Structure formats: structure tokens, C-alpha cells
Amino acid sequence: MISIKNCFYILTSIFLLSACSPSGDIVRFRLNSTDPKDLNDQQLEQLNLALVTEKSGAHAKSVDLKTKSIKRWQQTINGIPVANSYVHLIQKNGTIESATGQLFQTMDQKTQSRLDKITRLVPELIEHAKRRNSEINNAKKLYPPEIELVEDMMGLTPVLVLKYVKQDESDVMAMHLSDSGYVLSHNSIGYHLVNGVATVFTNSPARSDLAEVVLRQLLGDGTLTSSRLKVRSALSAVKSPTNEFKFATTEPSFNEVQTYFFMNRTLDWFGTEYGINLPFQLDVKTHVGGHTPSNVAFYYDGNIRLGDGDNSVYKDIPRDPTIVAHEVAHAYIDVLSGLPSQGEGGSMNEGFADFFAANMLNTPRMGEFSYLKRDFKRTLDNNLLAFKDFNGGKYHDSTIVSGTLWEIRNALGPNATGHLAIDTLTNLGPGGQFVDFAPSMLKAVEAGHSAAEVLAVRRVLQKRGWIQ
Template sequence: MFHKESSLSHPANRNRVDAFVSGVAAESVAVASAQRKTFLAQRSGSSLVVNTMTGNPAYLEGKLSMTMTGTATDASRSFLMENPGILGLSAEDTEELTEVDSFKWGGLKFIRRQQNHQGLPVFGASVLVGVDDKNQVRIVTSGLRSQISVKPGETAISLKEARQIARKDLGEAVELRGGITHKTVLYPTQQGHVRVYHLTVPAETPLGDWEYFIDVQNGEIVDSYNSMKFHSFYFAPRARVYSENPEETPLTTVMLRDVKSPYNKLDGRYCKVINEDAPGAVVGSNYRFDFPPEDTHFDECQVYYAVEKVYQYFLDLGFRGFTVNNPYGKVNSGQLAANVHTGTKYDNAYYSSSTGQIYFGDGSYPGNPGGLRDLAKEFDVVAHEFTHAVIDEYHPAMFGSEGAALHEGYADYFACSLLNDPDLGEYVVPAPEKAGMIRNCDNDLKYSETSTESHDRGQAWAGACWHLRKKLGQEVADFLIFGSMLVLGTTSPTFKYAKDMLLAVDQSWCGGEYKATIQRIFETERGIPV
């Protein structure tokens, strides 16, 4: 989501898991073990950083194995089977690690495995293993849990009853915009893991992708929160668009690349635009989408242009496309769907994980002096929501208040880095009624100075990333920051964990050249925990 939305204050936003994943109500676990010291001593130059809340490694990097036989998948599995104790698991635990994803980046093949216990997925617990072209394991990032205990008891609540409980909790006015999906998982609590129905409820009112975790034994809502993230050469048709926004750049004629033959609709290789107010735009006889800014079809052209540019930007960083976890992209060859004119005078933009699509409201200004202008006309708003979709492609259902804040911080940073402009939302926020922008990445906010609200806390992460960019340049910073997002080994990352992943990427790909700079900016200047 682009900025704060009233539905975020809905009572269904419990987010109780925060205390568990961030250790607010837990004691720290002692770190060192003789087994891990021996492991590192046998692998000169390797390093291991432990998550002090779980006692298990957050990451290992270096030459972690000799050349192994078989495929990269085989090598990753062999490594895990041979070193369960290093990762805080038993041999039986490793048998229940199931492959759920794989991708290539930075010269490595990454394989992600989900942790299961007694046949059920452990929510938020996975391990990511990176294997080089010699079939040697070079990096492991992990969110695995040790000694999982599950409350005994039989299932007493049916799935139908669980759906009714969730709908009732959302209120009598709830309106769905899609079917409720479900799976049974083990969910972490301070008392151990609980067997729950994990329901995803895509609602129009209150707007959100509501995640519910309902105890299968007694129907208790263990937790719930809103996972919606609000905020080649050939012939090509042309359109008039703003390269950034109506206030800062004039209308210019651009080619709309990758439009599918016969090139007459805004349906392309990377993007399909949906107009919620009217049938889609049709090209003119001169193969131009010529619409004035006040025409309903102008926003379609503007968003198509922006999505195509942002998609290419991320592809250049190593993005695999929306092919595995994005519900829309995986059945549409990696294409992203973008919706314009969402709602009625709606003052927001958002990414919906349940549909895999991005959405842009028209705003309520000037009729509402406190409202926003048309969000589809601001390039960085499109880039911000696109980034949420990128993160979700690799880390679906990333949760916790710090996970949500990192979602926003990464989205702010990449939207601004692409345009080489630290200001976000200058056009959509009318001045002088408001401050003239939504947020600014070129800030000095410390971690401790922010609230737990995701957009507020995310500014500290975006600010640290932007200052790293100022110090190292865009190319190096984008590589490190994108890599740190990619190799997150848990779906409940803290700022400390993400910062450690940044250091891990620097160590593995840059030989630790930027370690001191990263530590100074993220730890000393921003106060992100060491």
C-alpha cells in the first residue's frame, strides 16, 4: 500500500506474532556451540551469524561444502542432510524439509525448502541454499525453528466454521472480492506451535487480503492481519505520457514496448492494464494511443508505460519475473495486471497478494482538500506497488510488523532509485494542503525514532539504503539491496536480519569490500540492532 489506509486500523489487525518473531516477549538464546565452531574451523574463510532469538543460524556463507554429485537441488539437499545440527535440526527434521521454490541470481542456483513438522508446514520457517556452478554450497539463509512442540488434541472446528468465524470477525458489512483460500499450518505462539486453519480472505470491505489463523481445536483466532501492500527492437504503438508526473515533467510521446500483436490494446508481454470505469483503450488508426490527461484511457497508457519500465529495471537486477508465486503472473506468462480508476475517488494505491495485481485510485482532490491526486499519474507510485509484487514473488506472505516495514522500505527505495529522486509522491500530495510529498528517502531517521507502523518504520530502512546509494553509487547499492531482499531466509524478517543479509551479500559477492560502510550507516547511524 502506498500510504496509511483506514482499514489498517481495523480490529482484525491483531499481528500477535510480532512478539514471537521479534523476541519482544522472549529471552535471548545463547549463541555458541562446539559443533558450529568445528564446522567453521574446517571451512577456512566461512562465517556464521546466529539469530539470537532462535539460536539457529540466520546465515552461513563461504565455501560451505566440497563439490557434490548430482544437480544443485541434490547438492543443497545433501548439505542439509549432512549438517542438521549446524542448522538446529535433528536428522528427522531434515527429512521433512520440502522444496518449494528455486531461482538463479548472482551466479548461484538457490533452492528454498519449507520446514514441516508432523506433515504440516511450519508458518514462516524455511531455508534457502545457494549452490555455485561447481555444485558447492556457498550461502545458506535460514528461518528454521528447533524443537517444535505442538499442543495435542483433535480437530473440532470444520473449515466451514472457520470461514464463518473469520467473516464474522471482519464485521457485518464485509464484502468479498474473491474466494477464501485455506491451508492447515503450524503457527508460532509463545506457548509453542498451534495447528490452525490459515485462511486468506480477499475483501472489498474492509479492503484487504485478510490473513486469519484459527485454532482447529477450539475456533480461537490465534492471529490475523491485513497482508495487502497498499501502496528487443520492433514496431510499437505510441502514446503521450508523463515520464514522472504532471508537475515535474511535460507530456512526451513514447513507444509502448512489448504490446502483443496486433498492437491495438494495452495488453503486452509484461503488463496488462484494466480500466475499472470503462472498456480498455483501443489504438487509433495511426497506431497511437492519443488521449488527453483528463480522458479515462490516459491512465491506462501512463501505467502501462511505467510498469514496462519498472519491469525492465528489475529484470536488469536479476528478477525472474512473476512466474512462480504471483497468482496472475504464473498463469499469464509472468505478466503483471495493473488496474486504474479503482474505487470512487479512492485515495490510495495497493498491491493485492490474493490476485497478484496492482491497483490505483483516482484520488479525491480537489473536492477533498485533504485527499490525493490521481495516483496512476505518478511514476514512483507505480514503481512502489510493483516492488511489493516483486518481494511477494520471492517471499509470499512476508509477515510481522518489521516484515511489513521492510516491504515498504524496499518499495520506497527502489521506486526512488529508479528515478534518481529521493522524493516519493510529489504530485499525488497537493501542496500547500499537505507537505508536498508522501515520503522522502533522503532522511536521517533512526530505527528507534520510528513507530511500528509499517510506512513510518520503513522510512528508516529506505533512508539507510538511500545513504548507502549516495556513498557507493546506484549500481553497487541496487545490487546489494536487491540481493539482500532476495536471500531473506525467513518470511518474518527483522531489520537486524535484513541488515545481516546485506552484509552476507557483500561478503559473498564483493568479498566484504563494503562491510564497514554498511555497518556504519545501518548500525551506527541508524541504530539497527547489531
């Protein structure tokens, strides 16, 4: 059960934010923690409004992880789903820990009038579409028509959505019509799971040769897209009608394919080793910066962006599995704990991301292939001490966290330490600080590990300065 009081608070905050939204029409929000005791009278008065958003939500989905659950739904206004709207909640033990979302203001009278009009005209619009498009007229199956509110330059506009299965059952299509019968869009919405073939490095180019590999469960539209992962380019996008992605290493498209391979491998690893799957599709863009050299590599809210390197500090960033796996790991950290990107929580976020990449690839060196200034950018194989060696630098301090995890890995092994890291993350939560690291880890190891493992972890934490 979701803590309704917390849910009220989150959604009440959304309504309060609406008043100061720059556009006045759309509200994007991210709340990393909630505290109902801070509600004032005005906020309490809006709780009933907030409840409507959840109770009337469309396409509700929930995912249960090991220690947390995720709930998501789409906003409706007067019973009509709003395209591209959502509320995404992460909860633990029935209490909401964080929320993100995108909501739209209530539609105006003009939109309501257009909604009334398109509702009356549904039969005529369907017949009009059939006359103009033989594919709909001959469809194997025509789904019940839907009305949806879509954002445009004027605010929210109602459109009629016709979904159908092609006569030969080769695809599922969606046509969006205006209230005048104009076709706004006409696209495939089916998931075509096919296997593609690619030529990639199976590890760092310094440690592996080029090999032909199978890219499993692509959607089949000729792009590097699956239900879990979408990789696109800031330059010309890779498109292969035959789903063969074989390029020379000198071609820009090679790095796009290499990115997909490393990221897909990381997603597989988290699913196989720990039974965790992301509740969203990763949206990845490569060649960021276009033809201008860029050292970009970051994750934010389900999005990953990678440059190719400026050949001065970094080269061929997508070919370095430690960098690619590190960015994917941030998505799991986001889901499991909600740790921030800055401050002490940001350092722990980076430390855990380094550890997961190192644990998967069995190397303590981050950036070993792409970083050009020395043999590697960071290493987990270090002897830095908590609190004594902290200097406030996000990445410097992160190596104290990752170094501790790496030493524990040497004592417990990769699998046990990976599970321990995941449980520690969930215990830390969004507000985790350095002082919370050891207690969160001890709570995790004492709950699910042997006495010998508990002792080994305590020894490392003590050696590393986390506990006395």
C-alpha cells in the same frame, strides 16, 4: 534439486486444507515457510498423494534467479490438465521457502463419465467443428486435440480444445467444445508482438512534458498488454485496433496509458540493471472505485490496483512515478524474499519498495506529485534511527529502512546499492525481522563487495543504530 521432503510438506498441507475449503471443490493456498519436522503421522501418510501432484503435473516451468529458483506446474487429474490450476514454488539452495497455488478436488463419477464420453467422441466432435466452422476446416495447421477439465457451476467439466493456425497464418486460435459439440469459447491465443505509440509524461508531470513514446512488444490485440504486463480499467477499457494510445490528459484513458508506461519502464529497469525478470505477468487495474474517487494503490500476488485519487488527499495517482514504481517493486520483493505485508516484515517490504522506486527515479521523495497534504508523502532523506525511533507504524518504520538504504546509496552509488538491496532481500527471506536486517546486509556486502564498501556499509549501519 528441490528438497523433496519440503515439497511433500507443502503439498500435504494442500490436501489437508481441502477438507475445510468452503466450496469443497477448489483450494487456494499461500505458505510463506515450511518446516518438515512438524509433520505428524497423518500428514506423512499423505506424502505419496502429494508427490502425484508434482510428478503428474503438466506444463512444468522453472526459472533461475540469482540466488533463488522458481518452479511451477499445472495440476492434472487422471492425466487430464485442469484449467486455471497451478502450484508455484520458490526455493533457495534446494529447499522450498514458499508456495502458492490453486488446486481442485478429484472429479466425481459424473465428471468421469462425461470424460469417457468426450474421449470417445473426439473424432466426431472434430468433424462437427469443421462442418460448422470453415476457418478450422481451412486451417493452415490443426494441432492435436486436447481434453481439459474446466471449472463450472457443477464442479469440473471436461471440454475438447481445438487449437489451430489460421489459413493466412495471421493468428493462432483455440475453440473449446462441450461433449455435445456446443462451442463454449473461441479465442485468439497467439502472442502478437507489435509496437504501439502513446502520449505520456516521461516522468512526474511536474518534471516533464508530454511526449510521444513507443510501447514495445505489445501483444497486438489493441489493448495495453504484453507478456509481462496487462493494464485494464474498472471503467471502459482502452481499445485501439491501430495500437495508438494518444489521449488528452482530461480523458480517463490517459491514466491507464500512463500507468502502462511507468510500469513497463520499471520492469525494464529491473531487467537491465539487475538481470531480474518477473516469472509472471502483472495484472493491473486502474480507475479502481469507478466514478467514486479512490486513493487505492496496492500490490498482492501479481495484482496491482490503482485508483485515480479523491482530489483531497491524492490526485492522479497513476501519474506519480514514485507510487507506480513502488507497487511494481513489491512484485520483485515478493519473488526475491517473500516478506509479508504486515508487522516488521511488512515495514521492511515497504522500505525496500520505496528504495527501489527512489533509486530508479533518483529522488528520495515518495508521492511528490500526487500527495496533496504537503510536498510529499514520505522521504528517504531522513535521520531516523533503528530501534530507537521504531513506533510500530508500518510506514513510519519503513522510512527507517529506506532511509538507511538511501544513505548507503549516497556512499556506494545507485548500482552497487541496488545490488546490495537485492542480495539483502534474498538473505532476509519470508520471516525477516528488524533484527535480521543488519546481519542480512552484512552477509551480502561481505560476499560481493570491496573492503572499502564493507566498511562504508558498516559505518552507516552503526550510525543508524542497526549495529553497535
